Amino acid sequence: MTTADQSKTGTEPRLLGAGKTPSRASKLLGNNRVGLAGLLIALAAPFVNASPYGLALMTSAAIFVMLAAGLNIVVGSCGLLDLGYVAFFAVGAYTSGVLATRLDLPLVASVPVVLVVTVIAGIVVGAPTLRLRSDYLAIVTLGFGEIIRISANNLDITGGPSGIYGIPPLTTSPVVFYYLTVAVVALAVLGAARLSRSRLGRAWRFVREDEDAAEAMGVHTYRVKLAAYIVGAVWGGLAGVLFASQMSAISPSSFTFLQSALVLMAVVLGGMGSIPGVVVGAIVISLLPEILRDLADYRFFLFGVLLIVFMLARPQGLWPARSKETLK
Template identity: 60%
Template structure:
């Protein structure tokens, strides 16, 4: 024999069988697909953000809108940690404080412009995420929550006792964004329309939140890293058994969440022009976590709705004076009772899409099967022919 049968089989090129039918293209319409509807809804929200200053550009409205967008940025970062990776973090406000204090120190003490302090803020948040996350992410569930809560308080108490952070008084006189000889404080006139500082900063925050926060976190969740996060969230032991480096997946989610919070902290420091340790208490960590759970963990539109609800509801109820926080708490309890998975959970399907039935594949080229026990069928004919013989 010239060769073994296995050597002959190795020389044969394997070819995948051809498809029996062409798979139909997925629907992309606004009302026929979930993704198309969400894209249209996102485009509408961007249009509303751009139109709002032309409707009401008062200082109060712009201030509330800017704070709400910063909350959206914060909640998107925490959604990566809690919603995607399943890490219960009760000290998330610590990274918010790191971003605010680093940018405040670099702009007031060192004298850097705000845009030059942004890379340093990101680097410091990455280092803080590694320092806090490296020893704590080996823990799980309640133990992780308690340790992260402790780290959040450590950051606040440290800022309260250091001289460079201003101690209990904090840092005041934080400048706005400036580029060369022009800053947001000077305003801008385009086509005869005057845009004051509050409107320009509002546009700036809107662009950061929509482009970086929402789109960036959404794209990360759909990639390889996002699938690893969700596998760790569902079952860490099973994910590790399937070859996923669970520790790297958790710490990467923690670092990305820290960067999102640090950028939001820098924006808040610029917006308020003053920061103090009282602005970074545990209550704010709980409020941000409440927004993520309320909207729907792991859901981008749900987290945005939750952040807007938590940030805007107390302001909308301001007419009720001292009763507004009680009404706010009652509203939260009602939502939790009737929507335990969140206002817009990650597994939500649009109501009109539930009624659509999946399209059946084309049957052209397939032979119609004939039941064996059917009289006159092929098997019956063969049986009669055998008996007659």
């Protein structure tokens, strides 16, 4: 067909690379730029404030980002409402703490064991519960979160109510530990982003949108949900190792339902399924109470009011995922 014939029939020759490819590439490039900008800000933060308090606050915020990225896989990508996510955070922290204090292992050497234990915990918790849906799943996960906390409170190996203390740090320098935490969290966020764009990530989104339709299309929804739960458990366990190293002491009071609620709040506030949104939401949730610290008794009241205002103004989240890309 000649060019004239093509113009008559309303068709035009396509240039090589035309169509959706450039737009998708530009979107990926834009996301990479956003991530790189965020990483540069995190790396430059100690040059602005390198006080012990500032470094501790920024390190805690980075660990919270990792928790939110892990829960976003479960809630945002796969649509599983988990109210007991702090259980995996506790499993990682206690596993590394027990190995470091009881067996005198370096904290780095405990990481492979933490990975194995959190995978097992994800299977043990997820296998019997992921056949449930909606509110039933939320109630059961809440129960498992409390079981882990109460078990840590009653077992001798976990130190009982007093917890574990004397956990050796990964590094003695707060600045070096902050940069190490930022590096680990950056890899975790990048891994979560890569997973969300993979074949498994698309299966998670199919399950989130319509589980029955996904099952009818040949997606093994139970295995897909279990995979999301295990990956989220691993992210939470690694965040627990960083937390144990930072605090050098852990106790059951550090792993209450409030922690699970705050992580879930970060995911919802930032935008479920959106990696940049979850990072922004986690930073807001972790830093906002400290910003309001000077208001003393009123800071948590104002914290709650501001969260309500945020959700009313942006019910889809501060940085929502693009709806056109939901099932791509």
